[in-house]
Amino acid sequence: MMLIHWISENVHWIFSGIGVFLLTGIITVVKLWSNRSRTNLKKLTEFYNDSEEFFKDSKFDRAIEVLDESINMLPRRKKREFSKYYKLHGKILNSQKKFSSAVDSLTKALEIDPADGEILHMRGYSHLNTSQYTNAIDDCTMALEFSQIASSYANGGYAYYRLGNLDVALKDYTCIIRLEPHRAHWYYRRADIYRDMGEKQNAISDYKIALEYDPDYYLAKDAKKSLGKLQQLVQ
Numbered sequence: 001m002m003l004i005h006w007i008s009e010n011v012h013w014i015f016s017g018i019g020v021f022l023l024t025g026i027i028t029v030v031k032l033w034s035n036r037s038r039t040n041l042k043k044l045t046e047f048y049n050d051s052e053e054f055f056k057d058s059k060f061d062r063a064i065e066v067l068d069e070s071i072n073m074l075p076r077r078k079k080r081e082f083s084k085y086y087k088l089h090g091k092i093l094n095s096q097k098k099f100s101s102a103v104d105s106l107t108k109a110l111e112i113d114p115a116d117g118e119i120l121h122m123r124g125y126s127h128l129n130t131s132q133y134t135n136a137i138d139d140c141t142m143a144l145e146f147s148q149i150a151s152s153y154a155n156g157g158y159a160y161y162r163l164g165n166l167d168v169a170l171k172d173y174t175c176i177i178r179l180e181p182h183r184a185h186w187y188y189r190r191a192d193i194y195r196d197m198g199e200k201q202n203a204i205s206d207y208k209i210a211l212e213y214d215p216d217y218y219l220a221k222d223a224k225k226s227l228g229k230l231q232q233l234v235q
Helices: 002-009 011-056 060-073 080-095 099-112 117-128 133-146 151-162 166-179 184-197 200-213 220-234
Strands: none
Touching: 011 060, 011 080, 060 080, 080 099, 080 117, 099 117, 117 133, 117 151, 133 151, 151 166, 151 184, 166 184, 184 200, 184 220, 200 220
C-alpha cells in the first residue's frame, strides 16, 4: 500500500523521467539513422561516379559490377534521383548489346521516374533491337512528349518501317532530317522507304545525298546497289 501511495504521489516525476529517457533514446536512434543515411548516400554517389568513369573507359563489366553494388544499397522507398542508377545500368547494357537486360533496368528506372524522356528513348532503342517494334514505337512517341531527342524520330520511324507502315516511317525520317540535315544515316533510311513506296526519283535523290555525306557508311554498299537498279529503271 505504501508503494502504491508513493507512486501515486510521484506519478508526474516518474513519467517525466521515463519520458525524458525515451525521448533521449529516440533522438539517439534518429541521429544514428541519419548519420548512416548520409554515409550510404555518400557511398552511393561515389559508386555512381566510379561507374560513370568505368563506362567512359569502356570497362563495362566493372561499371556494371559497381552499379549492382550501389543498387543493392538503395532504400526501399526510392526517390526520383535514384532512377539514374538504373538508367546508367540500362545505358551500359545497351552499349554491350544486352538489349533484353537493358529493358529490365530501364523499366525499373521508369517506375521511379516515368516522365524521363531520355530513359524512354533508351528503352525504345532496346525494344527496337529486340524486334519489339510496337513497344519501341510507344516508348519513342512518349519520349518525344517529354524530351525532344531527335533520334527518337529515327527509332520510331525504323520501327514503323519494319512493321510496313511506310507513310508514318517517312514522316518520322523527314522530321529528323529537318532537325539534323547533315547526317547520312537518315538519308540512307529514308531512301529505302522511298524505294519501297515506288518513289524512284526521291529514293535516288536521298541515296545520292547519303553517299555524298558518308560514302563509307555501313549502309553504303546496299545503297549503291539500290541506286544502280533505280537509275536503270528511270532511264
